[in-house]
Amino acid sequence: MSRVAMGGDKGLPHHKLEEALREQREGCAVCHLVNRTGRRYLESLLYEDVNDPGVQARFRGSLGFCSRHAYLMLDVGDGLGTSILYRAATRELLEYLSQIPDAPKPLASLRALLGGASEAETAFPEPGSGCMVCRSEKSAEDTYLRALLDGAEDWSLEGLLDGPGAICVRHLSRASRVGGSRLPEALVEVTREALKELEADLDLYVRHSDHQHKDEPWGKERNAWKRIVAKMVGPRRP
Ligand SMILES: [Zn+2]
Ligand SMILES: [Zn+2]
Secondary structure (H helix, E strand, O other): OOOOOOOOOOOHHHHHHHHHHHHOOOOOHHHHHHHHHHHHHHHHHHHHOOOOHHHHHHHHHOOOOOHHHHHHHHHHOOHHHHHHHHHHHHHHHHHHHHOOOOOOOHHHHHHHHOOOHHHOOOOOOOOOOOOHHHHHHHHHHHHHHHHHHHHHHOOOOOOOOOOOOOOOHHHHHHHHHHOOOOOOHHHHHHHHHHHHHHHHHHHHHHHOOOHHHOOOOOOHHHHHHHHHHHHHHOOOOO
């Protein structure tokens, strides 16, 4: 992790995380930072690097981006950059298609006989496997999760963990993987509190469907079914 000092000894990822935990109104700070990294990576790739031979080779190798990032690319709306990159991927794909044998290779059919057919390789890569934007997001995610674990452990993020940018359950689970299946108590506690409140609201929501309670006034439980989804998996990803 980069330890660039900036206004203290905590490093840039810590400061960005601190800011997102404090100010991010649409939920999970890590989701927000990771999505932003992916979008910026994609934009700079389109505006600056579409003619770079290394970038073209990687784009060809993965036959473009995964579905999510391919459509994000369309949203960016750079027709020329997209055409240049996908022309390279299309040529690569045509190469693959011209080389696909119409009968199984002897070795492949032998493997099928021995029971390995379910592990059969594809004739050519699935578009987007090894997506470059996914890789840039993954690397940012690891960095921010590490900063989150450090900040929760040394209490430097105290008071922010249950703020507007409190992390989603998906990222809590991923943080436990980065932390070697352990999690700082402060992080578990704020998530438990948030989930207990959501559980009570979901319970109230369901209660309204009961004939006996159907005339009770609605409160903040009205949108609990949407809030629990955002808590579990973070805000809708672009
Ligand atoms: Zn998240
Ligand atoms: Zn992707």
